[in-house]
Amino acid sequence: MIPSIPQSRMIRTAYTAYIVLFFLYLALPLAVVAAFAFNDSQFPSLPWEGFTWNWFFGEERPMIGVFHERGILRAIGTSAFVGASVAALSVAVGTSNAFLFNRYQFRGRGVLYVLMLLPLVIPGIVLGISILVFSSSVANGLWDSVKYDAEILRPGLVLVVLGQFSFITTITTLVISARLQKFDRTLEEAALNLGADRLTAVRTVTLPYLMPAMIGAVVVAFLMSFENFNTTLMLVGSDAPLTIAMFDRLKEGSTPLLNAVSLLLMLGSSLLALVMIAFQRKA
Amino acid sequence: MRNQARLGFYLLLTPLLLWLILLIVIPHIDMALLSLRERVGVGKYATSMANYGTFFGEPLYMWTFLRTAMMSVLATLITLIIAFPVSYYIAKMARGRTQSALFLLCLVPFWVSELVRTFGWMILLRETGLFSTLLQWAGLVDGPVEMLYNDAAMMVGLVYTSMLFMVVPLVTTLESLDDAVIEAGYDLGGSGFSVLREIVIPHAMPGIVSGSIVVFMLSLGNYLTPTMLGGKDSLWFTELIYSQFIVRFNWELGAAFGFMLLILSSVIVWGTLRLTGQTLEKTMG
Numbered sequence: 001m002i003p004s005i006p007q008s009r010m011i012r013t014a015y016t017a018y019i020v021l022f023f024l025y026l027a028l029p030l031a032v033v034a035a036f037a038f039n040d041s042q043f044p045s046l047p048w049e050g051f052t053w054n055w056f057f058g059e060e061r062p063m064i065g066v067f068h069e070r071g072i073l074r075a076i077g078t079s080a081f082v083g084a085s086v087a088a089l090s091v092a093v094g095t096s097n098a099f100l101f102n103r104y105q106f107r108g109r110g111v112l113y114v115l116m117l118l119p120l121v122i123p124g125i126v127l128g129i130s131i132l133v134f135s136s137s138v139a140n141g142l143w144d145s146v147k148y149d150a151e152i153l154r155p156g157l158v159l160v161v162l163g164q165f166s167f168i169t170t171i172t173t174l175v176i177s178a179r180l181q182k183f184d185r186t187l188e189e190a191a192l193n194l195g196a197d198r199l200t201a202v203r204t205v206t207l208p209y210l211m212p213a214m215i216g217a218v219v220v221a222f223l224m225s226f227e228n229f230n231t232t233l234m235l236v237g238s239d240a241p242l243t244i245a246m247f248d249r250l251k252e253g254s255t256p257l258l259n260a261v262s263l264l265l266m267l268g269s270s271l272l273a274l275v276m277i278a279f280q281r282k283a
Numbered sequence: 284m285r286n287q288a289r290l291g292f293y294l295l296l297t298p299l300l301l302w303l304i305l306l307i308v309i310p311h312i313d314m315a316l317l318s319l320r321e322r323v324g325v326g327k328y329a330t331s332m333a334n335y336g337t338f339f340g341e342p343l344y345m346w347t348f349l350r351t352a353m354m355s356v357l358a359t360l361i362t363l364i365i366a367f368p369v370s371y372y373i374a375k376m377a378r379g380r381t382q383s384a385l386f387l388l389c390l391v392p393f394w395v396s397e398l399v400r401t402f403g404w405m406i407l408l409r410e411t412g413l414f415s416t417l418l419q420w421a422g423l424v425d426g427p428v429e430m431l432y433n434d435a436a437m438m439v440g441l442v443y444t445s446m447l448f449m450v451v452p453l454v455t456t457l458e459s460l461d462d463a464v465i466e467a468g469y470d471l472g473g474s475g476f477s478v479l480r481e482i483v484i485p486h487a488m489p490g491i492v493s494g495s496i497v498v499f500m501l502s503l504g505n506y507l508t509p510t511m512l513g514g515k516d517s518l519w520f521t522e523l524i525y526s527q528f529i530v531r532f533n534w535e536l537g538a539a540f541g542f543m544l545l546i547l548s549s550v551i552v553w554g555t556l557r558l559t560g561q562t563l564e565k566t567m568g
Contacts, residue, residue: 007475015372022369023385026392029403029443032413036406093298100295115303117563121496121552122307123504125521126541129528130310133317133538166306198287227396229507230521234528243398250402250511262399269394 030266037259056260064257072261075245079226082157082241086164086225087218094172094217095210098180119167128234131163156237163231168224172217179213212280219276223269311545318539334539344523351520352547354434355502358441362449362498363491365442370453371483375462386454393447401511404440405431432514440508445501449494456490457483492559496552503548520544
């Protein structure tokens with residue numbers, strides 16, 4: 001069925017109706033989350049008690065808004081820190097990987113490439129526990145042998161960053177490799193002919209060409225880190241990132257405060273997505 | 284010059300090896316070793332298969348394992364069936380601006396955290412939720428209906444959460460199918476159904492395979508959706524792993540569970556790739 005082949009009207013209408021229903025299904029959960037952020041009630045459910053901004057700006061119990069709720073603000077800060085660290089690390093390593101696979105033919109290249117893809121097909125929770133197990137055995141080993149307590153290897157932000165980095169790097173590598181493959185290497189050779197050394201040629205010719213992909217990878221890595229739940233759940237210490245903090249609250253019972261946080265998250269990520277699209281356009 | 288190239292090669296190789304060896308390979312070996320350890324006394328351990336014995340011996344564990352696998356396969360199939368017509372519409376029916384707008388719309392829900400999406404379904408499905416109120420208002424039911432905390436609610440959540448990972452690869456592969464090929468199919472006397480079966484689906488196979496693998500993995504490894512939307516009977520295997528590690532502090536058994544989950548997912552991914560003649564490099568890379 002393509003537009004150039006005539007089809008009966010009924011089939012066409014049914015098809016279009018299905019597509020409309022599908023998009024309603026996609027939008028519905030997000031729409032209700034957003035709408036109930038403004039409900040003047042203790043519960044994010046019907047009946048509708050009237051419109052309020054209190055779940056954003058409220059200062060007094062029982063309606064403390066997002067902007068006055070310390071726990072949530074701190075969790076947002078933690079998530080932003082983790083996201084920025086993961087993005088920086090994974091894009092740096094991803095760029096290096098992309099150059100390695102694009103520029104060098106070596107023994108074991110195929111094996112390494114498959115190994116590099118593996119984190120995508122390992123369940124997040126398994127990645128989390130394996131890193132937890134390994135770092136604990138290293139920490140225990142250090143304690144038993146030299147009586148040094150490696151606080152850094154106990155559940156906490158460092159492990160969360162490493163855990164997320166372990167699979168997000170695969171994605172940044174793929175994103176950056178895709179663009180590097182399209183690069184015309186004669187441009188680099190031209191720079192070499194004009195007297196630049198290798199490093200200068202890469203820095204002034206190849207890297208600017210890769211920039212859109214690298215910025216895209218930063219945004220994707222940051223968002224994936226911000227959203228990550230499974231791996232983080234197993235590695236988290238006392239500083240909970242936002243998804244974990246929200247999960248703990250949701251288990252206790254939800255107030256529209258969570259809707260307000262969610263709405264802010266939606267706005268934040270759409271803004272990031274728009275920035276990324278704008279960058280991609282310019283390139 | 285040659286030396287410089289060599290140096291560059293090792294400089295680029297080091298971060299890759301550090302990442303893969305320290306964060307992927309050794310941790311998994313360590314986890315496998317831990318799962319083979321049995322506590323025989325205070326601070327004393329012996330190598331044995333006891334943890335796997337517990338896993339295969341206890342019906343609850345085995346049952347949860349199989350159920351999680353079956354439900355994940357089901358979630359993958361439902362996602363594929365829902366996503367295919369939509370992807371086909373975006374790739375072949377829509378044109379120009381509509382096409383890119385629809386594609387972007389598909390992506391939007393996935394820019395927000397899975398937690399928010401799950402929360403949305405909780406608001407819709409719970410006893411005081413939107414659907415229940417709507418049904419009462421329409422006079423179809425007398426009292427509030429609880430639609431949350433059962434397998435169906437969990438399935439809705441799982442399918443919703445992984446939809447994007449099916450739509451994107453499908454749209455990409457379907458877009459590369461030339462309209463002329465479809466027209467030729469019709470010219471040669473094919474019906475809509477036979478064109479779909481003999482031209483469109485074979486062409487979309489790489490997309491179907493990679494989408495299915497990702498969706499299956501995401502469902503299998505999901506913790507949030509079964510915990511929040513599923514009921515008492517819809518225990519998910521990841522919940523068992525979590526409780527062994529964090530609640531009971533029995534890491535040995537938890538590691539064995541983790542390893543079983545890893546084996547299950549590897550077998551299914553490998554089997555799917557073999558059956559359809561695809562490779563991991565082609566479908567993921």
